[in-house]
Amino acid sequence: MTVTETAAAAVQNAVEGRVASHLHPTGSFAVAEHPVPTGREEIWRFTPMKRLRNVHGDAELVAGGALFQWNTPEGVRAELVHGEESQALRGVSGLVPNTRYAARVLAEAPSTLLVDVAANTEVHEPVLVDVKGQSADPAEAGHVVLRFGLHSKAVVVLNHTGSATLAQVVEVHVGDGADVSVVSLQDWADDTVHLTQHEASVGRDASYKHVAISFGGDVVRMDSNVSYRGPGGSAELLGLYFADAGQHLEHRLFADHNEPHTKSNVVYKGALQGQGAHTVWVGNVLIRKVAEGIETYEQNRNLVLTDGCRADSVPNLEIETGEIAGAGHASTTGRFDDQHLFYLQSRGIPEDEARRLVVHGFFNDIVRRVGVPELEERLMATVEAELAKNVSKA
Amino acid sequence: MSTLEIRDLHVSVDTEDGPKEILKGVTLTINAGETHAIMGPNGSGKSTLAYSIAGHPKYTITSGTVTLDGQDVLAMAVDERARAGLFLAMQYPVEVPGVSVSNFLRTAKTAIAGEAPKLRTWIKDVNTAMERVNMDTTFATRNVNEGFSGGEKKRHEIVQLELLDPKVAVLDETDSGLDIDALRIVSEGVNRFKENGDKGVLLITHYTRILRYIKPDFVHVFVDGRIAEEGGSELADKLESEGYAAYVGAGAAGAGA
Ligand SMILES: Nc1ncnc2c1ncn2[C@@H]1O[C@H](COP(=O)(O)OP(=O)(O)OP(=O)(O)O)[C@@H](O)[C@H]1O
Numbered sequence: 209m210t211v212t213e214t215a216a217a218a219v220q221n222a223v224e225g226r227v228a229s230h231l232h233p234t235g236s237f238a239v240a241e242h243p244v245p246t247g248r249e250e251i252w253r254f255t256p257m258k259r260l261r262n263v264h265g266d267a268e269l270v271a272g273g274a275l276f277q278w279n280t281p282e283g284v285r286a287e288l289v290h291g292e293e294s295q296a297l298r299g300v301s302g303l304v305p306n307t308r309y310a311a312r313v314l315a316e317a318p319s320t321l322l323v324d325v326a327a328n329t330e331v332h333e334p335v336l337v338d339v340k341g342q343s344a345d346p347a348e349a350g351h352v353v354l355r356f357g358l359h360s361k362a363v364v365v366l367n368h369t370g371s372a373t374l375a376q377v378v379e380v381h382v383g384d385g386a387d388v389s390v391v392s393l394q395d396w397a398d399d400t401v402h403l404t405q406h407e408a409s410v411g412r413d414a415s416y417k418h419v420a421i422s423f424g425g426d427v428v429r430m431d432s433n434v435s436y437r438g439p440g441g442s443a444e445l446l447g448l449y450f451a452d453a454g455q456h457l458e459h460r461l462f463a464d465h466n467e468p469h470t471k472s473n474v475v476y477k478g479a480l481q482g483q484g485a486h487t488v489w490v491g492n493v494l495i496r497k498v499a500e501g502i503e504t505y506e507q508n509r510n511l512v513l514t515d516g517c518r519a520d521s522v523p524n525l526e527i528e529t530g531e532i533a534g535a536g537h538a539s540t541t542g543r544f545d546d547q548h549l550f551y552l553q554s555r556g557i558p559e560d561e562a563r564r565l566v567v568h569g570f571f572n573d574i575v576r577r578v579g580v581p582e583l584e585e586r587l588m589a590t591v592e593a594e595l596a597k598n599v600s601k602a
Numbered sequence: 603m604s605t606l607e608i609r610d611l612h613v614s615v616d617t618e619d620g621p622k623e624i625l626k627g628v629t630l631t632i633n634a635g636e637t638h639a640i641m642g643p644n645g646s647g648k649s650t651l652a653y654s655i656a657g658h659p660k661y662t663i664t665s666g667t668v669t670l671d672g673q674d675v676l677a678m679a680v681d682e683r684a685r686a687g688l689f690l691a692m693q694y695p696v697e698v699p700g701v702s703v704s705n706f707l708r709t710a711k712t713a714i715a716g717e718a719p720k721l722r723t724w725i726k727d728v729n730t731a732m733e734r735v736n737m738d739t740t741f742a743t744r745n746v747n748e749g750f751s752g753g754e755k756k757r758h759e760i761v762q763l764e765l766l767d768p769k770v771a772v773l774d775e776t777d778s779g780l781d782i783d784a785l786r787i788v789s790e791g792v793n794r795f796k797e798n799g800d801k802g803v804l805l806i807t808h809y810t811r812i813l814r815y816i817k818p819d820f821v822h823v824f825v826d827g828r829i830a831e832e833g834g835s836e837l838a839d840k841l842e843s844e845g846y847a848a849y850v851g852a853g854a855a856g857a858g859a
């Protein structure tokens with residue numbers, strides 16, 4: 209426990225002097241300091257609390273539900289670690305929980321799935337970690353640590369499938385000069401509830417790419433956060449989601465420019481179809497006083513395919529210094545464009561085929577930017593399958 | 603031999619104040635091998651006629667018929683009309699982000715021909731069609747009409763006309779926004795299409811200059827949702843020198859002014 213507290217204290221000090229931003233309250237490792245959220249809090253206001261099976265509150269978190277499987281390419285150590293080693297890893301990304309569920313994960317998860325990439329190592333194939341949920345009951349806690357050594361280069365894919373009620377924290381430590389990608393697929397069964405926080409600490413001159421891909425689950429809510437440990441770090445936060453009838457898919461981003469000459473680029477694209485499909489995107493960017501010469505751009509685009517869907521999109525940029533190289537954001541939510549459809553159909557292309565072309569086109573650039581060839585085909589196939597559901601319903 | 607027959611067509615659009623009638627009874631027959639020019643002032647309903655034939659959802663047909671070789675066009679979906687042999691080169695071609703020109707053209711050709719074109723010859727056909735209208739073949743990798751200049755969009759319409767090879771083509775102001783070289787190139791494309799067989803062409807235009815390159819067999823003057831006068835190509839010459847003044851506001855404004 210001392211390790212945790214030390215880490216906590218250190219981070220607490222580091223964030224002294226932070227602004228009074230209502231979105232990022234000072235965190236704490238103590239579960240008792242986090243009251244159970246009601247849904248009226250700013251950071252919970254979009255989330256359907258009633259469907260969370262109390263995993264945000266006091267649901268019992270039972271160990272050993274989901275099955276893990278992974279490969280270990282050369283230069284990689286991947287292991288489920290327990291006891292002191294696991295404890296020492298909690299907060300390794302600089303994370304100080306600001307939600308009750310994250311605090312509980314760090315306090316209660318029985319083990320940590322650790323992926324360690326050695327310094328100065330280039331890993332030539334993706335590290336694939338399968339997390340396969342076995343049942344939506346009982347709830348469980350998962351702690352994952354991805355640690356990339358100095359000047360390493362690697363891709364890690366977390367592939368979530370099956371049924372689960374999962375409170376999860378993924379901590380990412382990106383070593384100085386490293387070049388890494390973390391892809392998290394939420395391809396859950398229909399009954400899954402998944403609350404997850406991905407917290408990354410990006411080293412000096414390092415490149416971090418994070419990709420969130422959410423298709424399945426009843427409720428998926430991800431916080432993908434980035435802060436920097438030195439100048440020159442850059443983060444590319446990408447997302448692709450496709451919500452069907454009744455699904456709630458929520459992605460919250462936070463790029464904390466706490467170091468000068470850092471970059472963040474956020475691009476999230478989502479499609480919605482069916483009654484009650486709901487997506488939420490909240491993009492928070494904080495540019496601190498010290499963060500001179502930074503560049504940030506964030507965009508979210510939503511494509512609404514049918515009636516009865518709702519896409520919330522909230523970009524939020526807080527700037528404390530005038531000395532920035534560039535900052536901007538864009539957010540659009542468009543109906544499926546009848547003009548596009550008409551043009552394609554007027555060339556003989558049947559309506560469902562025309563829809564497919566347009567939706568493919570919408571996601572195409574983001575799929576390419578994922579940069580993991582092994583995944584591209586699967587992603588497009590999944591988009592295809594989602595669309596087929598819609599067509600067959602129509 | 604195909605015939606496009608438009609009979610007493612009435613078309614309205616929805617406005618905030620309820621439906622507004624734009625076409626007020628249009629009758630027109632286009633036989634194979636014929637080129638008809640429709641000329642008329644802004645807002646007279648030329649594009650409305652073109653879109654109504656193609657099936658744009660914005661327009662409501664309140665009465666009248668459109669048939670292609672006796673088949674009821676108005677009962678067909680937009681894509682069925684195209685597969686039946688109709689083609690509309692649009693006044694304002696639509697940008698379709700994320701869909702490449704080559705993918706678009708191949709998908710359209712496959713839909714219209716009922717089978718995928720042979721890859722080898724198809725690529726050659728596409729390149730030839732593009733080169734003929736002076737479009738660099740790198741356009742094939744760009745998204746449909748996205749960032750194309752006005753003239754490039756029009757030339758892309760002609761590429762589609764040549765590749766899809768319909769029975770009847772409706773060209774809505776394909777000449778507008780073109781410089782003189784582009785106008786000649788586009789006109790040559792239309793003429794090649796006509797030489798391909800017994801094709802019907804409905805050429806909507808504002809200016810007579812394109813008629814120097816594409817000879818119409820019939821000219822129809824379109825005013826306020828109706829055909830106000832019809833004639834041969836000599837009518838175009840009259841419009842060239844006199845404009846539409848004689849037709850606009852017909853009886854009323856024309857009175858002795
Ligand atoms: N939604 C609408 N509400 C009201 N009027 C409309 C609407 N849509 C079209 N119109 C009117 O219909 C008329 C015919 O338009 P149309 O585009 O067919 O004209 P056009 O002859 O093609 O003109 P141009 O030479 O400028 O291309 C115009 O007066 C236009 O303002």
Ligand SMILES: [Mg+2]
Binds near residue numbers: 648649650693774775
């Ligand atoms: Mg017009």
